[in-house]
Amino acid sequence: MTDKKETKKRKIAFPHMGTISYAWAAALRIIGCEPFIEPYTSKKTLSLGTKHAPEAICLPYKLILGNFIEAIEGGTDYVAMITSPGCCRLGEYGKCIENALHDLGYEAKYIELQLYDGIKGMYNFLKEASGKNNPLLFARAILIAILKVFVLDKLETTHSYYRAREVHQGDAEKHYLKCLKLVDETDTILGLKNAGKQIAQEMKKVEINPNKEVLHVDITGEIYVVNDEFSNQNIEKELGRMGVEVRRSLTVSSFLKDAIIPKIFRKGETHLQRADRLAKPYLMRDIGGDALECVSDVAYANERGIDGIIHLSPFTCMPEIMSQNIFPAMRENCEIPILPLILDEQTGRAGYITRIEAFVDLMRRRKRKRDLEIKQKDSETNEKNVVTN
Numbered sequence: 554m555t556d557k558k559e560t561k562k563r564k565i566a567f568p569h570m571g572t573i574s575y576a577w578a579a580a581l582r583i584i585g586c587e588p589f590i591e592p593y594t595s596k597k598t599l600s601l602g603t604k605h606a607p608e609a610i611c612l613p614y615k616l617i618l619g620n621f622i623e624a625i626e627g628g629t630d631y632v633a634m635i636t637s638p639g640c641c642r643l644g645e646y647g648k649c650i651e652n653a654l655h656d657l658g659y660e661a662k663y664i665e666l667q668l669y670d671g672i673k674g675m676y677n678f679l680k681e682a683s684g685k686n687n688p689l690l691f692a693r694a695i696l697i698a699i700l701k702v703f704v705l706d707k708l709e710t711t712h713s714y715y716r717a718r719e720v721h722q723g724d725a726e727k728h729y730l731k732c733l734k735l736v737d738e739t740d741t742i743l744g745l746k747n748a749g750k751q752i753a754q755e756m757k758k759v760e761i762n763p764n765k766e767v768l769h770v771d772i773t774g775e776i777y778v779v780n781d782e783f784s785n786q787n788i789e790k791e792l793g794r795m796g797v798e799v800r801r802s803l804t805v806s807s808f809l810k811d812a813i814i815p816k817i818f819r820k821g822e823t824h825l826q827r828a829d830r831l832a833k834p835y836l837m838r839d840i841g842g843d844a845l846e847c848v849s850d851v852a853y854a855n856e857r858g859i860d861g862i863i864h865l866s867p868f869t870c871m872p873e874i875m876s877q878n879i880f881p882a883m884r885e886n887c888e889i890p891i892l893p894l895i896l897d898e899q900t901g902r903a904g905y906i907t908r909i910e911a912f913v914d915l916m917r918r919r920k921r922k923r924d925l926e927i928k929q930k931d932s933e934t935n936e937k938n939v940v941t942n
């Protein structure tokens with residue numbers, strides 16, 4: 554007789570952060586588990602996390618704890634947490650969350666994914682989550698999850714391009730959501746390749762104004778709040794509405810290139826390698842979190858002559874407090890406007906949007922002034938050439 558308990562799939566919940574759930578879900582499905590996806594992060598998640606977390610801890614901790622409480626209440630069997638060593642609180646997050654859930658009387662099993670152990674850490678995680686030891690199956694799960702992250706990050710960039718230029722507001726988002734579905738529906742390499750092509754076709758359906766005056770902005774900061782639309786109050790959508798094309802400096806795919814993907818499979822300079830190169834005059838070593846990357850992102854955005862950079866950080870985030878204190882010193886060499894935004898459960902929407910609008914106004918005026926100066930210079934040069942000839 555088959556034991557019912559053994560045939561039942563393990564339900565596994567994980568922290569939400571932007572579109573990362575699509576990659577988690579694919580890996581868990583491939584190893585024979587059931588991904589526990591919804592509910593997504595909401596105000597309820599935030600208030601649950603805030604209620605049971607130390608007051609001064611950073612926002613991602615509160616949201617992840619809230620995700621887990623909701624998942625356990627919803628019937629998940631396991632919660633999967635990402636951990637890593639580090640100079641900031643991230644190194645303690647895992648144990649703290651496990652203890653908090655235990656103190657609240659929850660019995661769901663807790664599993665950790667040791668991120669900085671690279672492929673080995675992922676393998677050990679899949680082994681524990683599935684209760685199996687199947688290297689081929691795990692290799693496929695890791696590969697598909699990584700490929701999905703890359704496809705999704707590319708999709709976000711394409712979405713941002715179309716959203717800033719769309720003729721009918723909301724059109725780009727409508728097609729973007731269809732593309733997300735395409736990515737979610739396939740768990741094979743060939744399927745993802747085809748999804749990539751279909752995405753390009755789908756997004757081309759958005760009617761755009763190619764002559765629109767579009768501003769270019771980079772978003773950097775702590776990786777969780779940069780990639781999680783709930784915690785950053787969907788800043789990219791707001792900027793898109795104002796005609797701004799956004800490029801995220803910190804993406805999950807760039808993180809994977811540095812922390813997970815073996816060197817022989819990488820092409821070009823990684824984000825961390827660029828950070829080491831460009832942050833040096835201002836910050837000499839890694840101080841935890843994403844501070845080194847953020848400082849270098851400002852220098853990189855300035856080097857490319859883009860219109861501005863927004864720095865997002867959770868309130869009390871130690872590495873980002875450091876990077877925000879370095880930005881004023883960078884102004885000596887970097888002309889680029891920087892908008893630092895601090896996020897926590899108290900962040901009010903109206904004030905937040907007003908600051909973004911004021912920043913966009915400033916960038917637009919600066920860009921028009923610069924364009925005018927270039928035009929004047931060009932016409933002066935042309936006049937001189939006419940006289941000489």
Ligand code: SF4
Binds near residue numbers: 642775842869870873
């Ligand atoms: S980087 Fe900042 S927000 Fe993230 S865990 Fe460390 S202290 Fe908290």
